[in-house]
Amino acid sequence: MKETLHQLRCSKLRHKFSIIKPAKSIELKNFTYELSDLMSCPYKSNETERVINRIRLQLICNATGSFILTKRNTAVNQSIQYETSATKTYTMNPALHSMLPEDFPWSGRRLGRCAVVGSSGILKNSSCGSEIDSADFVIRFNLATINDSDVGLKTDLITINPSQIRFKNMEKNPEPLVERVSVYGNASLIIPAFAYTFCTPVSIRTLRALHPIRPQQPVVFFSPYYLRTLDRFWKGRGLKEVRLSTGFLLISTALELCEHVHVYGFWPFGTDLQEQPIPYHYYDLLRPHPYMHKMPEEFLRLLQLHSQGALTLHLQPCSTPGENLENNF
Numbered sequence: 001m002k003e004t005l006h007q008l009r010c011s012k013l014r015h016k017f018s019i020i021k022p023a024k025s026i027e028l029k030n031f032t033y034e035l036s037d038l039m040s041c042p043y044k045s046n047e048t049e050r051v052i053n054r055i056r057l058q059l060i061c062n063a064t065g066s067f068i069l070t071k072r073n074t075a076v077n078q079s080i081q082y083e084t085s086a087t088k089t090y091t092m093n094p095a096l097h098s099m100l101p102e103d104f105p106w107s108g109r110r111l112g113r114c115a116v117v118g119s120s121g122i123l124k125n126s127s128c129g130s131e132i133d134s135a136d137f138v139i140r141f142n143l144a145t146i147n148d149s150d151v152g153l154k155t156d157l158i159t160i161n162p163s164q165i166r167f168k169n170m171e172k173n174p175e176p177l178v179e180r181v182s183v184y185g186n187a188s189l190i191i192p193a194f195a196y197t198f199c200t201p202v203s204i205r206t207l208r209a210l211h212p213i214r215p216q217q218p219v220v221f222f223s224p225y226y227l228r229t230l231d232r233f234w235k236g237r238g239l240k241e242v243r244l245s246t247g248f249l250l251i252s253t254a255l256e257l258c259e260h261v262h263v264y265g266f267w268p269f270g271t272d273l274q275e276q277p278i279p280y281h282y283y284d285l286l287r288p289h290p291y292m293h294k295m296p297e298e299f300l301r302l303l304q305l306h307s308q309g310a311l312t313l314h315l316q317p318c319s320t321p322g323e324n325l326e327n328n329f
Helices: 002-018 028-039 047-060 094-099 129-133 175-182 199-210 224-235 246-257 295-307
Strands: 079-081 089-091 111-117 137-140 157-159 188-191 219-221 258-264 312-314
Touching: 002 028, 002 295, 047 224, 047 246, 079 224, 094 199, 111 129, 111 246, 157 246, 175 199, 188 199, 199 219, 224 246, 246 258, 246 295, 295 312
Parallel strands: 111 137, 111 258, 137 157, 157 188, 188 219, 258 312
Antiparallel strands: 079 089
């Protein structure tokens, strides 16, 4: 009887969170109490939901063909329209084109179990490192600190915000930049070079500095076309914000490219599920621009996808390495 009541409670919570209302209507204490209950329920993966989301994203956004700029999808002298401008363009010159990848570094295969690792303070003392490192493909953000205990070391793709590139004379003295990125092994470094015009020069300098020295660690550029279509995709589903966060953007990409998506370190509130204060990032106290992104609204979309069985949100400390992973498929 007790087990039946627990199953019924879990079913009701999954339904409630799959149709949850906007974040401004949330009463945080009650929300975290119920969410903690949901996280104690066995996870129910739903293959139909995974396939539906993959097909929707593929038809409208097509990460498979347009996620990054490559020689295959970009021509010499092609006008690249900036993501955030209807009028500003960049003409692809032969020198830059020659440094673009032929195709995606992971082209020709569907990625298996992907771990998308955000930077929330909820990861501090989480012991999730081994579990994250066991994924087939690991995505990280903004040159985030890595460690073997809480967030893991394995990295296949990591974003760089152009504002983080503060190295002087990179092409003449690339060593500081090389030292900074080499901790991620051979991970691809992805930069939004054509989001705004000010992003372009520093992004190209980074590519020029690293291309001859670390060819095993590709520097790639987001396709502004892909970013615009993804923005329209989510705005058409009611997510209104100036710009999608990079984390939400790449979770969307993973939903299209990966078989199973596991999301760690995405939590936009100042207390955890046990109502204990946590830092905004697991590695510093900096906060995001309050105008640019709507993190709580993005989080509720992720919670909906979790409740529907389309991805797996991890919000609690992890168990022993690999434990309970069989329940996530």
